[in-house]
Amino acid sequence: MRVLVTGAQGQVGYELLQRVPAGFTVFGYGSKELDISNADQVQAVFDEVKPELVINAAAYTAVDKAESDVERAYAVNSGGVGLLAVTAEKLGIPLLHISTDYVFSGEGDSPYTPDDATGPTGVYGLSKLAGENQLVQHCSRHIVLRTSWVFGAHGNNFVKTMLRLGSDRDSLSVVADQRGGPTSASSIADTLWALTVIFRREGMLEWGVYHFSGEPACTWYDFAREIFTQAVSTGLLEKSPVLNAIPTAEYPTPARRPMWSVLDCAKLTDTHGVASRNWVQELRLVLQQLSERPAV
Ligand SMILES: NC(=O)c1ccc[n+]([C@@H]2O[C@H](COP(=O)([O-])OP(=O)(O)OC[C@H]3O[C@@H](n4cnc5c(N)ncnc54)[C@H](OP(=O)(O)O)[C@@H]3O)[C@@H](O)[C@H]2O)c1
Numbered sequence: 001m002r003v004l005v006t007g008a009q010g011q012v013g014y015e016l017l018q019r020v021p022a023g024f025t026v027f028g029y030g031s032k033e034l035d036i037s038n039a040d041q042v043q044a045v046f047d048e049v050k051p052e053l054v055i056n057a058a059a060y061t062a063v064d065k066a067e068s069d070v071e072r073a074y075a076v077n078s079g080g081v082g083l084l085a086v087t088a089e090k091l092g093i094p095l096l097h098i099s100t101d102y103v104f105s106g107e108g109d110s111p112y113t114p115d116d117a118t119g120p121t122g123v124y125g126l127s128k129l130a131g132e133n134q135l136v137q138h139c140s141r142h143i144v145l146r147t148s149w150v151f152g153a154h155g156n157n158f159v160k161t162m163l164r165l166g167s168d169r170d171s172l173s174v175v176a177d178q179r180g181g182p183t184s185a186s187s188i189a190d191t192l193w194a195l196t197v198i199f200r201r202e203g204m205l206e207w208g209v210y211h212f213s214g215e216p217a218c219t220w221y222d223f224a225r226e227i228f229t230q231a232v233s234t235g236l237l238e239k240s241p242v243l244n245a246i247p248t249a250e251y252p253t254p255a256r257r258p259m260w261s262v263l264d265c266a267k268l269t270d271t272h273g274v275a276s277r278n279w280v281q282e283l284r285l286v287l288q289q290l291s292e293r294p295a296v
Helices: 011-018 039-049 070-091 123-138 158-168 185-202 220-233 266-272 279-292
Strands: 002-006 025-029 053-056 095-100 142-147 171-175 208-211 242-246
Touching: 002 011, 002 039, 011 025, 011 185, 039 070, 053 070, 053 185, 070 095, 070 123, 095 123, 095 185, 123 142, 142 185, 158 171, 158 220, 158 279, 171 220, 185 266, 185 279, 208 266, 220 242, 220 279
Parallel strands: 002 025, 002 053, 053 095, 095 142, 142 208, 171 242
Antiparallel strands: none
């Protein structure tokens, strides 16, 4: 089966290309070769690759920058997804797409299910929700996989930021009142491949919106503490900086972050048999990778 992967150099895109199951031919396109917001490029790549399934790992992910770069965020996260959706629908092929916990307001106190009301508070979340709507509207064979707090050995993420700051500073302040599920990029890639394998075997999938994130839920402060504990024990850092737990109010950012980002992932497990993974163990694998090779 021929699979087109967009955003192939991002955290998830990279892992998708590292973890191709047997029997698939994968065509990975980075943003330089395929800008998903460019209709001509999208058509040309579909004509060339003739995909039987598309996984969209491309997105405008600069959450704070999006607040002042609204047009571009929408062009990619909504317009680009719309182009992929329309083009996939013309061929009658599925489009598997990744979305975010930021489509929710963050005001809840029980895990969000895929059917819960959305209510993004910033441009990034709004543009991602608009993209979900484009997909649902234009491509009948669609999967929206919402995830959260993505980390991996490749690309930029909280783990790599903490390791960098931890080697430069003696103390760090980390937000301790936002709660979510750290999710490894490799586990997201495995999930998307698991769905693709089911599609190839069964000729169909239960299309729709699903949640997938690491467990158990924690705060950024908890996440940072575990990163430093593991980094010291694997020898990535000599010592942990002193960590100060602070409220969000003491760490102002252009985009407001959801306070409650916990996703209920039961629908994915019940429908497709894909279970959430423990992020502490996933973190161990990522730090091991980082200690074995230079970070990219
Ligand atoms: N990172 C998180 O914490 C997080 C949380 C929840 C959901 N998600 C979602 O998970 C998915 C994957 O995110 P990620 O963490 O892998 O992000 P990432 O590392 O930022 O990767 C996104 C990739 O998309 C590319 N891209 C940007 N604009 C593009 C365009 N117009 N056409 C084609 N490619 C374009 C980027 O290329 P350039 O670098 O060249 O621009 C980058 O390689 C996204 O849908 C994101 O919204 C991420």
